[in-house]
Amino acid sequence: MFKANPDYLQLRGSYLFSNIAKKVAAYKEAHPDTPIIRLGIGDVTQPLSKSVIAALQKAVEEQAHAETFRGYTPDLGYDFLREAISRVDFGRRGVSISPDEIFISDGAKSDSGNIQEIFSKDCRVAVCDPVYPVYVDTNVMAGRAGEYDEKTGTWSNIIYMPCLAENDFAPQLPTEIPDIIYLCFPNNPTGATVSKEQLQKWVDFANEHKAVIIYDAAYEAYITEDDIPHSIYECDGAKTCSIEIRSFSKNAGFTGVRLGYTVVPKELKDASGVSMRDLWARRHGTKFNGAPYIQQRAGEAVYSDQGQKEIRELVSYYMENARMIREGLTAAGFTCSGGVNSPYIWLKTPDGMTSWEFFDYLLEKGHVVGTPGSGFGPSGEGYFRLTAFGSHENTKAAIERFKHLN
Amino acid sequence: MFKANPDYLQLRGSYLFSNIAKKVAAYKEAHPDTPIIRLGIGDVTQPLSKSVIAALQKAVEEQAHAETFRGYTPDLGYDFLREAISRVDFGRRGVSISPDEIFISDGAKSDSGNIQEIFSKDCRVAVCDPVYPVYVDTNVMAGRAGEYDEKTGTWSNIIYMPCLAENDFAPQLPTEIPDIIYLCFPNNPTGATVSKEQLQKWVDFANEHKAVIIYDAAYEAYITEDDIPHSIYECDGAKTCSIEIRSFSKNAGFTGVRLGYTVVPKELKDASGVSMRDLWARRHGTKFNGAPYIQQRAGEAVYSDQGQKEIRELVSYYMENARMIREGLTAAGFTCSGGVNSPYIWLKTPDGMTSWEFFDYLLEKGHVVGTPGSGFGPSGEGYFRLTAFGSHENTKAAIERFKHLN
Numbered sequence: 001m002f003k004a005n006p007d008y009l010q011l012r013g014s015y016l017f018s019n020i021a022k023k024v025a026a027y028k029e030a031h032p033d034t035p036i037i038r039l040g041i042g043d044v045t046q047p048l049s050k051s052v053i054a055a056l057q058k059a060v061e062e063q064a065h066a067e068t069f070r071g072y073t074p075d076l077g078y079d080f081l082r083e084a085i086s087r088v089d090f091g092r093r094g095v096s097i098s099p100d101e102i103f104i105s106d107g108a109k110s111d112s113g114n115i116q117e118i119f120s121k122d123c124r125v126a127v128c129d130p131v132y133p134v135y136v137d138t139n140v141m142a143g144r145a146g147e148y149d150e151k152t153g154t155w156s157n158i159i160y161m162p163c164l165a166e167n168d169f170a171p172q173l174p175t176e177i178p179d180i181i182y183l184c185f186p187n188n189p190t191g192a193t194v195s196k197e198q199l200q201k202w203v204d205f206a207n208e209h210k211a212v213i214i215y216d217a218a219y220e221a222y223i224t225e226d227d228i229p230h231s232i233y234e235c236d237g238a239k240t241c242s243i244e245i246r247s248f249s250k251n252a253g254f255t256g257v258r259l260g261y262t263v264v265p266k267e268l269k270d271a272s273g274v275s276m277r278d279l280w281a282r283r284h285g286t287k288f289n290g291a292p293y294i295q296q297r298a299g300e301a302v303y304s305d306q307g308q309k310e311i312r313e314l315v316s317y318y319m320e321n322a323r324m325i326r327e328g329l330t331a332a333g334f335t336c337s338g339g340v341n342s343p344y345i346w347l348k349t350p351d352g353m354t355s356w357e358f359f360d361y362l363l364e365k366g367h368v369v370g371t372p373g374s375g376f377g378p379s380g381e382g383y384f385r386l387t388a389f390g391s392h393e394n395t396k397a398a399i400e401r402f403k404h405l406n
Numbered sequence: 407m408f409k410a411n412p413d414y415l416q417l418r419g420s421y422l423f424s425n426i427a428k429k430v431a432a433y434k435e436a437h438p439d440t441p442i443i444r445l446g447i448g449d450v451t452q453p454l455s456k457s458v459i460a461a462l463q464k465a466v467e468e469q470a471h472a473e474t475f476r477g478y479t480p481d482l483g484y485d486f487l488r489e490a491i492s493r494v495d496f497g498r499r500g501v502s503i504s505p506d507e508i509f510i511s512d513g514a515k516s517d518s519g520n521i522q523e524i525f526s527k528d529c530r531v532a533v534c535d536p537v538y539p540v541y542v543d544t545n546v547m548a549g550r551a552g553e554y555d556e557k558t559g560t561w562s563n564i565i566y567m568p569c570l571a572e573n574d575f576a577p578q579l580p581t582e583i584p585d586i587i588y589l590c591f592p593n594n595p596t597g598a599t600v601s602k603e604q605l606q607k608w609v610d611f612a613n614e615h616k617a618v619i620i621y622d623a624a625y626e627a628y629i630t631e632d633d634i635p636h637s638i639y640e641c642d643g644a645k646t647c648s649i650e651i652r653s654f655s656k657n658a659g660f661t662g663v664r665l666g667y668t669v670v671p672k673e674l675k676d677a678s679g680v681s682m683r684d685l686w687a688r689r690h691g692t693k694f695n696g697a698p699y700i701q702q703r704a705g706e707a708v709y710s711d712q713g714q715k716e717i718r719e720l721v722s723y724y725m726e727n728a729r730m731i732r733e734g735l736t737a738a739g740f741t742c743s744g745g746v747n748s749p750y751i752w753l754k755t756p757d758g759m760t761s762w763e764f765f766d767y768l769l770e771k772g773h774v775v776g777t778p779g780s781g782f783g784p785s786g787e788g789y790f791r792l793t794a795f796g797s798h799e800n801t802k803a804a805i806e807r808f809k810h811l812n
């Protein structure tokens with residue numbers, strides 16, 4: 001008699017963004033003529049750049065002819081892409097990451113969800129609070145989270161690291177010692193960052209306690225200030241304690257293209273000397289069949305000089321939105337942070353409203369969709385995430401609506 | 407202190423096809439001027455069809471303009487593709503599968519590896535022997551396989567269903583009762599099929615014992631004979647006991663494009679009434695971010711009238727290879743089966759050679775690469791898999807080499 005996975009049955013409600021989609025759909029049905037502006041989900045709106053389109057077109061054409069047709073891709077990714085990543089994303093920042101430590105995937109969400117699988121079920125997990133829900137949910141699905149406490153909205157076996165206003169929304173080193181630490185900088189959802197010196201403390205902490213850091217650097221292209229590390233491997237000793245996850249979604253607009261990668265250094269070994277790189281390679285080879293060839297060519301195009309110029313332009317476009325939101329909302333009397341090294345603005349809800357109360361209020365009065373902070377964890381209550389991924393026009397219009405909410 | 411997943415450490419050796427790749431690479435290095443013909447891995451060689459290329463080009467062009475740009479895809483797949491699948495793959499065979507029971511993915515390998523995750527760890531698994539290694543390996547990684555016995559090459563907690571010559575390489579109903587039954591027809595690696603009447607017995611057996619069948623129908627397009635079911639849902643009662651996995655790799659040549667889908671009917675519930683469809687939807691929404699937009703448009707093109715005509719031509723091309731191999735090898739004195747409703751030919755190794763002995767012999771003497779049957783399980787020992795996915799020219803040349811092996 002087959003049985004469902006009992007750990008799956010522990011999951012709470014459904015995924016945050018599905019809930020938002022349902023609420024928005026219901027509102028649209030009731031108000032079909034009201035134009036809604038979406039600054040909720042972190043999806044990009046600008047088209048793919050010229051270099052990327054040209055690479056896609058060329059790769060599609062290759063697939064039309066037997067002489068240039070490519071079938072199964074290498075499990076771990078094509079060398080042309082892994083070498084470009086090694087050279088540009090790491091080499092240019094003075095970091096040495098070998099192509100065979102780089103694993104190409106269909107996106108950072110898959111990787112950040114699947115990476116926990118190579119670790120033992122009894123590993124204790126620490127997450128920022130608020131946090132990208134995938135880190136927590138996938139550990140619940142793996143049976144690592146313990147019991148859910150409805151009152152506090154927390155799991156008994158997860159260590160929460162609150163990211164509060166008094167620490168500029170950056171987490172503090174936990175007092176309980178975790179085995180796996182999820183960090184994301186620039187942070188989703190708060191938009192906070194840490195300096196290289198601060199990140200070094202996390203690396204030292206992890207090495208001291210033989211913990212592993214899962215470092216989600218999906219938003220590194222949005223860093224504008226100096227002394228903010230783009231990769232955790234800029235810190236000394238990070239290779240013995242860190243896995244880094246990267247995305248093409250936010251720098252190159254690949255949310256619908258689907259491409260990402262994960263770095264697992266050869267030096268990363270558990271206490272018994274097991275190579276985590278080899279385990280991840282085994283997972284890739286067994287449960288994945290490589291990212292598509294044409295997508296990998298599109299990824300390669302991002303690393304050409306012209307491609308790099310184009311993604312800087314794309315990021316600047318969105319960062320201008322971030323500036324407009326941050327300054328516009330501040331001028332309108334709201335309290336907000338983020339948006340300087342990040343496409344996310346973290347807004348304190350006005351008048352003591354809960355996050356979902358403000359969601360409903362903003363949808364009803366301003367017809368603007370954002371993301372309730374409490375959806376990211378208990379310390380997100382009373383906050384609200386806005387994204388800079390809209391068009392300039394919509395972003396401006398949304399700010400005007402914020403100004404005239406009452 | 408972080409620890410590696412101990413279940414991963416139980417895995418034996420490395421993946422079959424990686425081993426073959428290593429042996430071939432070593433041979434090529436030693437004999438750089440010897441042209442090798444590959445009939446080993448089941449990768450296609452013919453280019454994508456015109457309709458598919460046109461759809462890819464159009465979708466790429468859409469991604470170049472803000473008005474038509476598409477970002478994140480729906481977790482479960484675009485309606486346009488799910489509706490086409492529902493209408494053509496099922497509706498035309500008189501089977502009613504709703505679009506919301508169809509989950510678009512990046513390929514059948516991912517799905518067949520991940521599907522076990524929605525079931526309890528204590529479910530007992532049954533597999534054909536020989537079998538596609540992914541079914542077994544992913545259950546080892548999940549801790550369901552028990553202990554490995556080096557002598558027999560089997561796992562203590564897995565039920566093996568031998569597929570032997572006396573039963574035309576089809577499995578018999580197991581005497582031990584499993585919770586999860588993996589079936590693949592047309593079979594990889596033996597090329598065997600079952601009639602609708604025979605498959606109905608499996609469905610009845612599963613319903614009787616409340617087991618679930620994971621039905622891998624990746625090769626259904628290769629069925630040429632009547633009375634061979636293309637979908638398990640052609641059998642009465644299959645919706646309460648079956649999940650079906652489909653691929654675009656072998657019918658439309660998408661091995662490098664990456665697209666597949668899985669059907670989980672709403673009627674499929676465990677003993678406590680848990681909807682397995684809802685669990686799979688939750689997994690998709692949490693650990694996956696949708697198949698790429700342009701790939702889904704390519705998939706849609708396969709279902710147009712012209713697209714259907716083109717895939718029939720592609721399949722015919724490979725099936726002509728299958729006929730040549732089957733007839734050529736039989737004429738040359740070999741014993742083989744398969745290749746009638748399947749792109750695989752299952753060859754009995756000559757002179758009592760083991761599968762790997764024959765692999766080495768064939769590579770050394772004929773410079774042809776095939777797949778050792780023992781790599782698929784203990785009952786594959788003494789057999790060898792050849793694929794029909796080469797070009798006509800290479801296939802003819804390989805047959806000639808077989809004829810002059812001595």
